[in-house]
Amino acid sequence: MEYDVVVKNGTIIDPKRKKSTVANIGILNGKISSITREEIKGNVELDVRGKIVCPGIIDIHAHVEGNLDCAKVLAAMGVTTVYNGNCGMSPENINEFYKKYDSFLINQIEQIGHTTLREQAGVTDRYKSSSDEEIKKMKFILEEAFDLGVSGLSFGLEYVPGSSSKEVLELAKVAAKYGKLVSIHTRSDCYGGLSALKEAIDISRKTGAAVNISHFTYQFGMGMATEALHMIDEALSEGLDISVDSGLYSGFATSIGSAVFDEGCVEKWGCDYSSIIAGTGKYRGQRLTKDMYEELRRDYPDHTGIGMVGEEYEVFEILEKPYVMVCTDAGTLYDNGVPGHPQDAGTYPKFFKTMVREQNRINLIDAISRCTYIPAKRLGLINKGFIGIGADADLLIFDAKIIEDKADYPCFGATDTRPEGIEYVFVNGVMTVKGKEVLDVSAGKTIKDKCNLWNWE
Ligand SMILES: [Zn+2]
Missing domain, CATH: 3.20.20.140 (Metal-dependent hydrolases)
Structure with a gap:
């Protein structure tokens, strides 16, 4: 038996059983189809010793x-x-x-x-x-x-x-x-x-x-x-x-023209206009003045304001x-x-x-x-959120010792810097992220109907 992907030697954390174990995972047709300590073969084999494998x-x-x-x-x-x-x-x-x-x-x-x-x-x-x-x-x-x-x-x-x-x-x-x-x-x-x-x-x-x-x-x-x-x-x-x-x-961030930023918001929050940062548009990364706030509200209501x-x-x-x-x-x-x-x-x-x-x-x-x-x-997603046979092979593999965010507010740095410590991400069994690279694949689906609240266990 050959799997599409084998993820070897990872530290598997299953939040459903609240257990952690070292084992190999075999993925076939988008599902987790084997979890074992035995050697298994796959078209793609990844050795992730020392890394966390979770949903x-x-x-x-x-x-x-x-x-x-x-x-x-x-x-x-x-x-x-x-x-x-x-x-x-x-x-x-x-x-x-x-x-x-x-x-x-x-x-x-x-x-x-x-x-x-x-x-x-x-x-x-x-x-x-x-x-x-x-x-x-x-x-x-x-x-x-x-x-x-x-x-x-x-x-x-x-x-x-x-x-x-x-x-x-x-x-x-x-x-x-x-x-x-x-x-x-x-x-x-x-x-x-x-x-x-x-x-x-x-x-x-x-x-x-x-x-x-x-x-x-x-x-x-x-x-x-x-x-x-x-x-x-x-x-x-x-x-x-x-x-x-x-x-x-x-x-938080939302459009500057929305009711959240209506006249009086600064008084409500007990701050002044400089506590609002432009997230997008011509003033991106700048703290606002009253004039800038009024201009954005009037001319660029769809731009993002960040309320610090x-x-x-x-x-x-x-x-x-x-x-x-x-x-x-x-x-x-x-x-x-x-x-x-x-x-x-x-x-x-x-x-x-x-x-x-x-x-x-x-x-x-x-x-x-x-x-x-x-x-x-x-959300009533019965095939997701756990590591077990038959679960959708949506997986995150990361290094718990170094995982760290690198993005910051636009006044302090770049908002989109990729984090440290992410090794691989799989969506429905397809490798979608490798290190800091997002691959050109599209294995994600729109999920309908399944979110019935009575689907609990
Ligand atoms: Zn909201």
């Missing part, structure tokens, strides 16, 4: 949406599957999306976004709530999308301040009926964020929907993380089906909670193939470097689990 990373909060530049940056740090359509924004035509990207660098899963639904129902003013007729239209489009295989519903409530709790609850009820996950970018960050978090928790309580709270540190890592985490702990002990994702950076308004220590406080999944929020506007924020290129290597190696706050098996097995379970 490919599943990024539960991304905005890739078929952007190949973004997919390359993510793959280079070990991401093999992304959950797209977050923060209320999803592709306009989901059917076309599925057709176009069924052969892509990495695997993609789509949600449908509330803001996109509003646009499709004709609600273009973000400060206005939807009428009963418009809500009816949105519900119809949502049901259609779920029937097509869309895996969840996302809200970006901070981007549509006018959205009523009625429209939010009506849509969440549809998701609950279909057993689909509801991802929520809460209505407000900073101190107003705590009542916005209560709104998000109440969506689960009132509709029975499973809720995932998005990029926790970007919403609450401004001095209120302890209180916000306490609210999540209470909700979990009440039995609510709630989860959390969070990233590695204290400064979070507390670094809260990034780690949040990630210490065992239920928090690690995410990037990648896909903020790209300038000639370069991301506006280092999260796209540095998140996971930074997680392993800081939380595991430097600060010793979490062990390597748990760290891998938070990036692979836990998000796979949350």
